[in-house]
Amino acid sequence: MDKNSNSKKFIKSLLSAILILAVLVGGIVYVFDPFYHYHKPWFGLKAVLTDKEYQCIGTLRNFDYDTLIVGSSVVENNDNDWYDEAYGGKSIKAVRSYGATADLCYMLDVAFENHDIKRVFYNIDPSSLAMTAETTFESTGCPTYLYDKNPFNDVRYLYNKDVLLEKIPYEIASSFIGDYDESLSYNWAKWKSFNSDMALGLYHRAKDITPMMDETVYQKNLEDNIALLTSKVEAHPETEFIFFYPVYSMLWWDGIVRSGERDAYIYNELQMTKALLQYDNVRVFCFQAQEDVATNLEIYMDTLHFAPEINKLMLDKMIAGENEMTLENYEEVIEGVRNFSDKVVNEYIIPYEEKGLLNYAEE
Numbered sequence: 001m002d003k004n005s006n007s008k009k010f011i012k013s014l015l016s017a018i019l020i021l022a023v024l025v026g027g028i029v030y031v032f033d034p035f036y037h038y039h040k041p042w043f044g045l046k047a048v049l050t051d052k053e054y055q056c057i058g059t060l061r062n063f064d065y066d067t068l069i070v071g072s073s074v075v076e077n078n079d080n081d082w083y084d085e086a087y088g089g090k091s092i093k094a095v096r097s098y099g100a101t102a103d104l105c106y107m108l109d110v111a112f113e114n115h116d117i118k119r120v121f122y123n124i125d126p127s128s129l130a131m132t133a134e135t136t137f138e139s140t141g142c143p144t145y146l147y148d149k150n151p152f153n154d155v156r157y158l159y160n161k162d163v164l165l166e167k168i169p170y171e172i173a174s175s176f177i178g179d180y181d182e183s184l185s186y187n188w189a190k191w192k193s194f195n196s197d198m199a200l201g202l203y204h205r206a207k208d209i210t211p212m213m214d215e216t217v218y219q220k221n222l223e224d225n226i227a228l229l230t231s232k233v234e235a236h237p238e239t240e241f242i243f244f245y246p247v248y249s250m251l252w253w254d255g256i257v258r259s260g261e262r263d264a265y266i267y268n269e270l271q272m273t274k275a276l277l278q279y280d281n282v283r284v285f286c287f288q289a290q291e292d293v294a295t296n297l298e299i300y301m302d303t304l305h306f307a308p309e310i311n312k313l314m315l316d317k318m319i320a321g322e323n324e325m326t327l328e329n330y331e332e333v334i335e336g337v338r339n340f341s342d343k344v345v346n347e348y349i350i351p352y353e354e355k356g357l358l359n360y361a362e363e
Contacts, residue, residue, distance in 0.1 A: 026158040034167040036062055037146055037157060046175040049185035051167075052076070052095050053142045056186075060094055060110045067091035068111055071123025072099025073188070074246050077308040078315070081183040086319050089118055093185050099125040101225040102135045108232050117239045121318075124245050129268040130261075133224035187308075194307040196297035200352070203251045203303050204361040210260035215267035222268050226275045233279050242318060243276055244285040245269065247293045247310060252303040253341040254349050266338050273330045284325045286333050287314050289340040295348050 033039055034048070036058035041047050047063070049055050066089040069078055076095055083091040094107040104122070111117060138144055145153040157163060174180040192198075233241050256262045269286075276282045293299065299307045317323050325333050352358050 022159070025164060028168070029158045029160070029163055032168045032171060034163060034171045035146060035157065037154070038062070040064070041175075044175070045171060046180055047182050047185070048171045048174040048180055049093075049182075052093075052097070052186045054146060056093070056095060056107065057110060057147050059092060060107055061114070063092055065090045065092040066116060066118045068094050068108070068117060068120045070094045070104050070108065070120055072125050072128070073097050074125070074305060075123045075311065076186040077189045078311045079183050079187075079308070080185060082312060082315055083121065086315070087119060095186055098131075098136055098140070099123070099128045100131050100136050101128050101228055102133045103137065105228050105232055106135050106137075112236060117236065119240045119242060122241060122243045124243055124272065126245070126265045126269065129222055129225050129272055130218040130264065131225070132221050133228050189308045192301045192305075194299055194301045199249060199251060199297040199300040199302055200357055201359065202301070203255070203359065205255065205358050206258045207360050209258045212263050213260045215263045217264045218268060222271060226272055229272070230275050230279070233276065233282055237281050239281060241276075241279075241282045242285070243282065244314060244318065245288050246314065247287040247290045247306065248304040249297060249300045249306070250294050250344045250348050251297070251300075253294070253344045255303060257341055257345050262338070262341055266334060269337070270331065270334050273325055273334065274327075277325070277327045277330060284330070285314070285318050285323045286325055286337065287317070287323055288337045290323075291340060294340070
C-alpha cells in the first residue's frame, strides 16, 4: 500500500472522528440544553434557572405557564409558588437587570407568541420610564444568538466549552444532588446581606444639591415608553395586567432629590399611570410611600434592593387590593409619594447626617 493511500485513509479517519465528536458534543448540549434554548427539561431534570441573560428567553419560548412575573432585579427574589398558590395557574419570570421597558416588552412578545397568558405582574422601576424605548440586549453584551431564531449561529451554544463542562454538570448536580428549588428562579437573596451597614455603605451621596430639573425633561422617552407598554395591554385584552411601583429605600429618594430628578420621576409616573388606567384589563399599585418599609434600612442591601419578605409583602397587599390606584385617586396617591420624599430629606435622613453615617461621592 503506497503512502498516498495511507494518507487518504488517515484523513478520512480523522474527519470521521471529528464529525462523530462534533455530533456527540452538539447532541449532548441539545439533550441537556441548560439554557432551555430548544426544549424544557427532560429526564427528570429540574429547571435550574440562575443565568437570566442566557436562560430567560428560552424558558419563555419553551416552558408551560400562564402567568408572568416581569421586571428588573427587584422581582427576582419572588417565589413563583406565592403567585401560583394565590391565583392558581403556573408562573414564570421574565426578568432583565436594567428593567428597560423595551427589553421587558420584547419578552412579553416572546411569551405571547405561543402561550395564553392569564396574568402579567409587571414591576415598573421609575428609571425605566426615563430610558430610551430601545432594547439593550445587544449593547449590554447579551448572547443574542440565543434570542434570535437563526439556527446557524447556534454553534456558539452547541460547541461551547463552558456549557459542556460547567453548565450541564451544574444542571445535573442541582437536579439530583443539591436542594435547588425551581420556584426560586434567578433568586439572588441567599448570597446577599440585608442590613443598614450594607445599605449605607453602598449609598454615595452627592455633596451638592442639583436644582430640580424641569419635570418634562424625559418627555420624549416617556411618551415612547408609554406607547410601547400600552400597545401590549391593548393587544391582549384577555390578559389581566397588574402593574406596581416597588418600595425603594429612603436613601434612593434622598439621592434623586439631590440629583434634581425627583419631580421628573414623579411626573413620569403620573403620565404612565394615567395612560395604563384607561384600560379595563389593567390594575396599578403603588408601594413607594410605604414608610415603615422604606425607612427600615435593615431590610435593604443598597438604596433600592430589598429582602424577599418585601416581595411577599407587596404581593399580599395586591391580593388584598391595598395600595391600588384608580383614575379617581392616582394623582393623590402619587402626590403622597412626593410628600414622602420631602419627608425623607427634611426628617428621616437628618439623624444619619448628624451621626456622620452617610458616605459622600467624590467630586
